[in-house]
Amino acid sequence: MERAGRRAVERVLARLAAPGEGPVHVACTPEELDKEWREPPPEEGADLADLVDRLADSALTAGMRSDHPRCFAFVPSAGTFPAVLADALGAAFLAVPGAWLVGSGATQLELVTVEWLCALLELPEGSGGLFVSGGSEANLVALTVARDSRLGGDPRGARAYCSDQAHPSVARALHILGFSRDQLVVLPADASLRLPVDELARRVAADRAAGLRPFAVVATAGTTSTGAIDPLPELAAVCRAEGLWLHTDGALGAVARISDPGRALLAGLEASDSVTVDPHKWLFQPYDIGCLLLREPGLLRDSFALTRHSLDVDAGYLSASTRPAPGDATDPVNLSDHGVQLSRGPRALKLWLSLKTFGVRAFREAVADGMRRAAHAGERIAAHPGLELTSPPSLCVVTFRHRPPGLPPGPELDAVQGHISRTVVASGDAMILPTRVRGEQVLRLCTINPRATDADVDAALDLVAAIGDQLSSGTRDSGHGPLG
Ligand SMILES: Cc1ncc(COP(=O)(O)O)c(C=O)c1O
Missing domain, CATH: 3.90.1150.170 (Aspartate Aminotransferase, domain 1)
Incomplete structure (x- = not known):
């Protein structure tokens, strides 16, 4: 373990010390990779340190080097060394922030780190949320809560709205949730590639008049293609007037609010009912870590608590083993009741350790x-x-x-x-x-x-x-x- 561990740390340090070394992209054909990697399941073991080298020499370097200083594609994460250590520690300690009984410390760190994000983004007092796999899952969780809280469980005639610049994960989330494609109204963006507010208001009114049920608007704070920011204060005003859920997909851009130049550009973010943030983008974390923040985080439980979905009357062994005993003073936080995953990795650790190491x-x-x-x-x-x-x-x-x-x-x-x-x-x-x-x-x-x-x-x-x-x-x- 020690020899292989040292080898792995050496490889990590060599990699992180020279981000600009080597090509930004290593192209491999499926045939080349098949030749090198495809084999029957190995019945016998092999030397771990050699295997570490083999991974670092080839499988881990085939493809794009997103931390390379001349990688300008997608939204490339640069990673941090504290995050690498946090991922290794989380794996070694098998920390699971799913149930308080199992991972109270990991849960506490997630609650604290989510609180930090709410504070840094200047979201209203009482906001909260949880870490998820990325922006796509954050959008899915947000739209699930929007549906449950605004449609009373009945999706018939429902309509959600976004611009044609929104990320495809929005349409995919609605598909997963069982909405048909015509239930997402995609408005052509204006000349600045932003969601046109007047057109939105007109369309919502027309849909209502036609007996349909508008329930949510998805704004984008930083579109993937051009970085455009939808007019958040104006969209919030329409949503308030119409009783619509405002979800802001800030996977690319919400984090800009922590900087001096970005703060004013993201004015109005605080008026969203929910916000997607993606720390594996502009908070430089390794994959995967996304985050959903909500003005009323308690709504997550209404959608996701396992007791709601339990198949037997007393909610089964999970309930029996993770709920408080009668007479206990506090109800423990079980984050598996707040989202899609039951067993979940301690994603907060890497962001917590990065923020503590470098400072905000x-x-x-x-x-x-x-x-x-x-x-x-x-x-x-x-x-x-x-x-x-x-x-x-x-x-x-x-x-x-x-x-x-x-x-x-x-x-x-x-x-x-x-x-x-x-x-x-x-x-x-x-x-x-x-x-x-x-x-x-x-x-x-x-x-x-x-x-x-x-x-x-x-x-x-x-x-x-x-x-x-x-x-x-x-x-x-x-x-x-x-x-x-
Ligand atoms: C605006 C926006 N939303 C959502 C996503 C999806 O995020 P993820 O890849 O973390 O699922 C992206 C990814 O680039 C994005 O730019």
């Missing part, structure tokens, strides 16, 4: 720095002769495209962006993926990695421009269109 100020500064880096990227793109902005920097996201001289918007220009992205990824020098903005293919940077510098942004943009220029000059020479 370091996180505030790192978040502000991610926003500043997006602004820097925006300035560089605007000044670059071969590049053009397609949406302004918002939070930590900026979109842009390469614009060969004389090539108008259209399928050919879209194809250029796809070609550039594939070439950048194949080079291993940076990771930049496309997205679609107003129906057009563009390139996207997400700049949250605290280890990235302005020089990394500049290098990535220069690479895009160089590949684009090469493509255009090849085209000029051959007389064909940019992609032949």
Whole structure:
């Protein structure tokens, strides 16, 4: 154990000490990985330290290196060393914050860390929630509570609303909950790619007049594509007037509220009935840790308490073993009554240990720095002769495209962006993926990695421009269109 343990720690330290070493992406085909890894179940054991090396050398490095300073794809987590230790400690101590009887300490840490998040996001007194696997599950739990509290258990004629910029996990959550696709009203975003409030109010009124039952609005605080923030105060006013549940999907952007520049941008977040936060994004945690925060956390129990779903009258052995004995002064908190999981991992540990180790100020500064880096990227793109902005920097996201001289918007220009992205990824020098903005293919940077510098942004943009220029000059020479 000691030898293998030391080996694992050495590998962790080597990895974390050199985030910029090696390619940003290691492409492997299924055949290559099959060849290396597919084998019958091993009947006999092997040396643990050697196996640690084998994992670290290959399986764990195939694919994208999200902590690489030139990884600008998706919403890349950078990880922290305290979080690595917390995950290992949680596994060693088998801490389970599902029932107080089983994991009182782990439960207490989760309650405290959730309280910290509520305070940092300036949510109303009494707010609370729980950690889940990620933003997708947080949206699912939120919409479950919204349904139960606003529809009295009857989904017929119900309608939920979001913009076409909302994350697909919203539609998937409603699907899981048994709503049909037409029960989610998807409104086209306005010119700023935000949920249009007047249009929402009109549609809610029309649906009511048609005998339908509007019950929830999903706002996005930081859309995945462009970082746009839906108008939270105005949406809250509509929801208040109409008695609708306001869920804010802040998986990408809610955390910006802890920083000076992000605080004003996220004004109104506190008026949400529930908020998705995703610490494995802008709080730099390793996967997986998402979080749902609610103004009335007690509603979680109404939806999820096992006693509600128990199949026998006295709620079975779980109830018998985890409820307080008659006469006990306090009702213990069993977080398995607050969400989907019964046995659950101690996700709070890593965030707690990271916040305690570095202090909140370091996180505030790192978040502000991610926003500043997006602004820097925006300035560089605007000044670059071969590049053009397609949406302004918002939070930590900026979109842009390469614009060969004389090539108008259209399928050919879209194809250029796809070609550039594939070439950048194949080079291993940076990771930049496309997205679609107003129906057009563009390139996207997400700049949250605290280890990235302005020089990394500049290098990535220069690479895009160089590949684009090469493509255009090849085209000029051959007389064909940019992609032949
Ligand atoms: C706005 C938004 N919501 C939800 C999600 C889903 O989060 P997760 O991948 O943690 O399930 C994402 C992921 O990028 C996101 O950007």
